[in-house]
Amino acid sequence: MNSCEKLQRASYECHRRFPPGLARDSACRHLNRALAQCLVSEMCPEECEAVRSLCASGGTHLKRSQCQQAQLSLSICLSYHQEDNH
Structure with a gap:
């Protein structure tokens, strides 16, 4: 298990819970950003x-x-x- 899998699952669940739009963007923003930072840190x-x-x-x-x-x-x-x- 890589170190980003937990964040990836949390982001997926957040996106699953909220319909597309501003509510999802607002609710999932912190998870999306943390996942992106984790992936970038893993690759480079x-x-x-x-x-x-x-x-x-x-x-x-x-x-x-x-x-x-x-x-x-x-x-x-x-x-x-x-x-x-x-």
Whole structure:
């Protein structure tokens, strides 16, 4: 069992309980976000941690530049995994 399965089940149950629309969006938002963060962390743990640590606050020009580089690295990692599944 991967670490995201519990969140995936909870999100599925939330979507099953509420009809499509604003009520579902509002009720399930926190679960959807947590599941997305979990999946990203599972696929690209180093890149995700770099974004978390480098993008937590504005900081200096250097830190903002490092944050942008970390975001690009995460995007590339996610793209790689997306292509892998096609």
